[in-house]
Amino acid sequence: MSPESALSPESAPSPENALSPESAPAELPGFVHVYSGKVRELYAPVDRSTGEATQDALLLVATDRMSAYDFILDSDIPDKGKVLTQLSLWWFDQLADIIPNHVISSQAPEVPDAVAGRAVLVRRLDMVPVECIGRAYLTGSGLAEYRETSSVCGVPLPAGLQDGSLLPAPIFTPTSKAPIGQHDQPMTYDEVAALVGTPIAANVRDLTIAILARGNEIAAERGILLADTKVEFGLDASRPDASGNPAIVLADEVLTPDSSRFWPAASWEPGRAQESYDKQFVRDWLTSPASGWDRSSGEAPPALPDHIVEATRSKYIEAFETLTGRTFG
Ligand code: Q0N
Secondary structure (H helix, E strand, O other): OOHHHHOOOOOOOOHHHHHOOOOOOOOOOOEEEEEEOOOEEEEEEEOOOOOOEOOOEEEEEEOOOOEEOOEEOOOOOOOHHHHHHHHHHHHHHHOOOOOOEOEEEOOOOOOOHHHOOOEEEEEOOEEOOOEEEEEEEOOHHHHHHHHHHOEEOOEEOOOOOOOOOEEEEEEEOOEEOOOOOOOOEEOOHHHHHHHHOHHHHHHHHHHHHHHHHHHHHHHHOOOEEEEEEEEOEEEEEEEEOOOOOEEEEEOOOOOOOOOEEEEEHHHOOOOOOOOOOOOHHHHHHHOOHHHOOOHHHOOOOOOOOHHHHHHHHHHHHHHHHHHHOOOOO
């Protein structure tokens, strides 16, 4: 997927952004909106001399939206966009010796004041069309696939693993990107290699596992387990590597609670669903009688009460402060 084909201006909506958020994305002077994700928005800077959208950079803006049970909730979580952006920036630094990243600037003047703290100007890359997932522990869709096939994305696993089990070694379980509202499809490593070529496939596989391993080393010092993570890579033709091939660059966000499962190490116990660091209050309330919501109804969940919003905001800040050792804000 080329940057040109991946992103079309808002005036010509793609099937993805035709389905996306109920509310129109905010107008940002000097930028044109190009894409809405579930919780993030992409804008292209407008060149001041030509009035055209710039081809080499994008503004990645994190909103305060939250998803649970495959729904975007009606209630925003205040500061969530800032917390996740600042956490991602911190991880990019921790990973800098493993892989270069797409960040150009996280500050004014490149980042407008209206989205300060929750936006980054990034290099526009030719995205590798694969969601690169690394798993250190078994849960979620990986567990479901294991129970049906004894393997995940073509990787055979030993018998007897439970929800939350530590895997014998971290595994690469890529998926193909599906439009919003559809589920991503599991792929084997061989399918990735057929799609992008063996050199890039082997590189993104090894990089995904290395990012997961570094993430777990750092998280372990803070009493946190990193069960799994999704990363996205792009190619930067303007930065050829030693062999003259485009450099592989880490894009998107990295090692945030939206892209990864963080579990408190102290309460880890295979054989049951683990406590989710960030979404547990929301899930518990939505599935409690208090919400009046029936998950199997297909109906959208109700707005969250203020105390659940506040408890969730505190968990996101706690995750940031525990992992980074910094104070948020
Ligand atoms: C890009 N996505 C999918 C926004 C991010 N550096 C880049 N260059 C070109 N394209 C992209 C990036 C980045 N990052 C990535 N779409 C375009 C990831 N989305 C998910 C929704 O929020």
